[in-house]
Amino acid sequence: xxxxxxVWCKVSVTKESVCSQILPAFCKLSNQFPxxxxxxxxIDECPETRKHIRYTSTFHxxxxxxxxxxxFGAGEERLHDRLWxxx
Numbered sequence: 001x002x003x004x005x006x007v008w009c010k011v012s013v014t015k016e017s018v019c020s021q022i023l024p025a026f027c028k029l030s031n032q033f034p035x036x037x038x039x040x041x042x043i044d045e046c047p048e049t050r051k052h053i054r055y056t057s058t059f060h061x062x063x064x065x066x067x068x069x070x071x072f073g074a075g076e077e078r079l080h081d082r083l084w085x086x087x
Contacts, residue, residue, distance in 0.1 A: 019057045019074065022076065026040065032083075057074045058070065058072055061086050069086065
């Protein structure tokens with residue numbers, strides 16, 4: 001049996017209102033999907049994370065260290081559906 005780990009990462013800017021509006025939903029969804037690991041990265045606090053970011057909010061989904069999906073924008077329902085797809 002092979003053990004796999006799935007990670008959902010949100011990359012955003014604290015000062016941007018759209019990013020700050022989706023953060024509570026991101027936290028709530030982390031409780032609804034306990035098999036996924038959630039990571040939050042603020043590009044103002046961690047400038048090295050902005051290298052491959054074109055839009056905020058950006059959500060990346062990783063499986064076994066490989067990025068397998070990406071989502072832009074801050075729609076809570078879209079985010080929930082994407083998390084469900086990968087859980």
